[in-house]
Amino acid sequence: MARAEALIEEQAYISLLYERLDIARTRTEEALRVVLARGGTGTRQAVVEREVSAYEHTRRLTQLSAVERGLCFGRIDDTGGDTLYIGRIGLRDDDHESQLVDWRAPAARSFYVATPADPGTLVRRRHLHLRGRTVVDLDDEVFDLDGLSEPDRRTLVGEAALMAALRRGRTGRMGEVVATIQTEQDRVIRSGLAGVLVVQGGPGTGKTVAALHRAAYLLYAHRSTLERRGVLVIGPNAVFSRYISQVLPSLGETEVVLSSVGELHRGVHAVAEDEPRAAVVKGDLRMADVVGKAVRDRQRVPSGDLEVAVPVRTSLRDGVEVVVDEMIVRMPHAEVVRARDHARSLLKPHNLARAAFVNRVLAALARDEAAQLDRPSDGDDLRHAAANLWHHRTVRNALDRLWPELTPERLVGELLSDEERLRSAAGPYLSEIERAALLRAPDAPWTVGDVPLLDEAAELLGEVDKGAAARRRRAEEDRMEEEIYAREVLTVNELTEVMEASDVADRNRDSGQETTTADRAARDRNWAYGHVIVDEAQELSAMAWRTVMRRVPTRSLTLVGDIAQTGSPAGARSWGEMLDRYVEGRWREERLLVNYRTPAEIMDVASDVLKEVAPGQEPPESVRYGEAPPRAFSAQSIDLRHLVDSELGHIGEGRLGVVTPDARHAEIAALFPPADDPLDATVAVLTVSRCKGLEFDAVVVVDPGGIMAQSPNGGQDLYVAITRATRRLSVVYEGSLPQELRRLEPGLG
Numbered sequence: 001m002a003r004a005e006a007l008i009e010e011q012a013y014i015s016l017l018y019e020r021l022d023i024a025r026t027r028t029e030e031a032l033r034v035v036l037a038r039g040g041t042g043t044r045q046a047v048v049e050r051e052v053s054a055y056e057h058t059r060r061l062t063q064l065s066a067v068e069r070g071l072c073f074g075r076i077d078d079t080g081g082d083t084l085y086i087g088r089i090g091l092r093d094d095d096h097e098s099q100l101v102d103w104r105a106p107a108a109r110s111f112y113v114a115t116p117a118d119p120g121t122l123v124r125r126r127h128l129h130l131r132g133r134t135v136v137d138l139d140d141e142v143f144d145l146d147g148l149s150e151p152d153r154r155t156l157v158g159e160a161a162l163m164a165a166l167r168r169g170r171t172g173r174m175g176e177v178v179a180t181i182q183t184e185q186d187r188v189i190r191s192g193l194a195g196v197l198v199v200q201g202g203p204g205t206g207k208t209v210a211a212l213h214r215a216a217y218l219l220y221a222h223r224s225t226l227e228r229r230g231v232l233v234i235g236p237n238a239v240f241s242r243y244i245s246q247v248l249p250s251l252g253e254t255e256v257v258l259s260s261v262g263e264l265h266r267g268v269h270a271v272a273e274d275e276p277r278a279a280v281v282k283g284d285l286r287m288a289d290v291v292g293k294a295v296r297d298r299q300r301v302p303s304g305d306l307e308v309a310v311p312v313r314t315s316l317r318d319g320v321e322v323v324v325d326e327m328i329v330r331m332p333h334a335e336v337v338r339a340r341d342h343a344r345s346l347l348k349p350h351n352l353a354r355a356a357f358v359n360r361v362l363a364a365l366a367r368d369e370a371a372q373l374d375r376p377s378d379g380d381d382l383r384h385a386a387a388n389l390w391h392h393r394t395v396r397n398a399l400d401r402l403w404p405e406l407t408p409e410r411l412v413g414e415l416l417s418d419e420e421r422l423r424s425a426a427g428p429y430l431s432e433i434e435r436a437a438l439l440r441a442p443d444a445p446w447t448v449g450d451v452p453l454l455d456e457a458a459e460l461l462g463e464v465d466k467g468a469a470a471r472r473r474r475a476e477e478d479r480m481e482e483e484i485y486a487r488e489v490l491t492v493n494e495l496t497e498v499m500e501a502s503d504v505a506d507r508n509r510d511s512g513q514e515t516t517t518a519d520r521a522a523r524d525r526n527w528a529y530g531h532v533i534v535d536e537a538q539e540l541s542a543m544a545w546r547t548v549m550r551r552v553p554t555r556s557l558t559l560v561g562d563i564a565q566t567g568s569p570a571g572a573r574s575w576g577e578m579l580d581r582y583v584e585g586r587w588r589e590e591r592l593l594v595n596y597r598t599p600a601e602i603m604d605v606a607s608d609v610l611k612e613v614a615p616g617q618e619p620p621e622s623v624r625y626g627e628a629p630p631r632a633f634s635a636q637s638i639d640l641r642h643l644v645d646s647e648l649g650h651i652g653e654g655r656l657g658v659v660t661p662d663a664r665h666a667e668i669a670a671l672f673p674p675a676d677d678p679l680d681a682t683v684a685v686l687t688v689s690r691c692k693g694l695e696f697d698a699v700v701v702v703d704p705g706g707i708m709a710q711s712p713n714g715g716q717d718l719y720v721a722i723t724r725a726t727r728r729l730s731v732v733y734e735g736s737l738p739q740e741l742r743r744l745e746p747g748l749g
């Protein structure tokens with residue numbers, strides 16, 4: 001069949017699918033209107049039912065609008081003469097016959113995994129290209145050539161769909177690639193939910209896209225487990241989270257929480273990076289001991305007996321109470337030690353164990369007071385006297401000195417900025433040089449490396465706000481009640497197969513204000529996610545892994561990264577080094593070997609760098625060639641702005657990234673128009689740590705020698721910088737060209 005006829009035939013089917021989509025939307029809108037028209041009153045059962053169906057309809061509507069673009073992108077024909085159309089969601093006709101298969105459904109799998117060598121039962125895979133609702137092109141892979149007519153053979157275009165996808169100009173946001181997922185990526189996406197999956201792959205091998213499509217797949221395949229607990233995706237920084245933020249909604253998923261290590265401690269948004277020596281120390285597991293000791297250091301005993309002045313007689317003067325007479329109450333030193341040891345022996349978090357310490361001290365002081373005043377000191381009298389003592393400022397102050405209530409921010413802030421405290425807490429664990437690397441000014445901003453320390457502290461301190469703990473307990477009791485009730489409602493309505501009672505209870509309780517998993521998770525430090533995905537996972541320090549693992553007690557994780565790109569000096573040198581502590585012998589690894597981003601000429605340059613800095617590491621294979629040989633310019637012979645203008649001329653609508661050493665970022669950024677968001681700028685000036693995971697049509701690497709020298713992992717940084725380019729690469733060097741880059745063609749200034 002000639003291509004034109006094939007196009008007409010496919011257009012007819014695609015139009016039918018869009019009609020179905022329109023019908024589904026209209027029906028859902030109508031159903032939602034009916035539900036909302038019922039109003040928010042009535043019996044409790046009616047309110048629950050209304051909440052449930054309004055939520056479901058709204059969710060379905062969001063999904064139906066998200067799939068408008070590229071609703072259907074593929075078709076498979078098998079040896080039995082059956083045809084399936086593959087798309088972003090599944091659609092059925094009024095007789096419940098499948099018209100479109102969801103890309104995540106098992107039936108769609110052969111669309112992704114069939115290869116000429118192993119086609120399974122497929123005779124043909126067809127990619128459909130739509131603009132709006134019109135089929136503008138198609139390309140076929142035919143697995144059974146003998147079965148093809150002559151005209152059909154002429155339309156064979158091999159990997160055209162993938163190549164077309166890769167040639168698209170960069171928009172500043174990552175897009176989804178459902179139509180062109182490759183076999184090795186499909187293996188990653190559909191790998192089982194349980195356990196730890198490590199996806200190791202070089203730059204541009206699609207680790208990020210595979211991880212995000214995996215999130216969508218897991219939510220589809222394990223909705224009841226994951227929707228309630230949610231999926232957390234941790235990226236290297238907030239810019240990256242924005243870069244990938246549109247992928248999942250465009251796949252129809254809205255219940256995924258995007259975060260970065262710097263944002264994992266509630267209330268802190270750390271963006272600053274530590275200088276390399278501090279980063280190494282903060283990322284070291286010994287810091288868990290240091291924070292532990294810092295907490296114990298705050299549980300003190302006085303050098304002698306505890307002595308506190310308390311008022312004996314007060315009088316009112318001008319309406320103000322003044323102390324007329326006071327006395328000293330005492331607690332012997334050994335008893336204070338016992339009170340402290342007893343509170344510690346409870347193994348409760350510091351702020352929760354404080355009550356035990358406080359009660360013992362108050363009782364001892366009350367006993368002494370009674371003895372001195374010759375008052376009775378039996379049970380009730382003593383309790384009364386102790387309660388009275390608690391109201392004296394002097395007693396409170398003494399107790400706060402000995403066992404203060406602490407927030408993680410105060411504990412860690414004071415630890416890192418007070419030489420004395422640091423020496424005491426870190427003395428047994430860190431050398432003097434390491435301690436010096438940690439010391440910082442009291443008003444220094446939080447760094448990404450501080451966040452795992454804050455998390456550690458939060459774990460050891462427990463919640464300060466007793467009101468909050470009580471509120472949470474009450475809320476939990478309410479929730480249980482709602483859940484029992486919701487279960488009854490679902491049973492009565494025969495909905496138990498479709499929905500979980502706890503889901504309904506959560507939604508009902510939140511009544512529209514905080515209905516998403518993201519909202520609920522954000523409120524709760526102890527939230528346990530159903531699955532956690534970590535991108536650029538090689539950058540996480542051992543301390544950061546503790547923080548991540550706390551959020552997923554089931555150890556259901558996907559970690560994607562590249563050991564050869566580790567930039568943080570506290571990051572991973574091998575996966576086992578970081579993971580064996582938690583899941584020894586229980587993590588599995590998939591490797592991605594094909595680079596879809598960087599053209600072969602640029603990858604050759606990157607490979608030279610890799611050979612020097614990480615000799616054993618294999619660079620990935622590029623699938624295409626670029627449009628110009630990568631070039632090197634001496635800083636003396638070229639004006640950077642001039643070079644950037646000329647590169648912009650070559651890339652048309654695309655985007656350009658200028659990558660600089662950390663120390664030169666401000667100076668170079670000042671040469672270009674300021675940009676609020678580097679993702680929206682035509683020219684984005686970034687350090688290497690900020691451009692991790694991103695990509696640009698053209699990249700200009702400034703001062704490669706400076707990048708290499710900026711940290712012990714500077715060579716890896718240069719490798720990352722070079723591999724951000726999808727089309728063109730230029731390097732502007734100071735002095736002489738680093739010899740790792742000798743392959744670059746000399747550019748003319």
Ligand SMILES: Nc1ncnc2c1ncn2[C@@H]1O[C@H](COP(=O)(O)OP(=O)(O)OP(=O)(O)O)[C@@H](O)[C@H]1O
Pocket residue numbers: 162165166175177180181182185201202203204205206207208209210562596597692693694695723
């Ligand atoms: N199957 C595919 N179809 C179309 N484009 C793809 C496919 N796989 C990857 N790409 C494209 O290749 C580029 C690189 O992908 P991605 O950013 O996921 O790679 P990565 O392995 O995470 O890279 P890095 O480690 O350098 O951050 C992206 O533009 C992505 O859209």
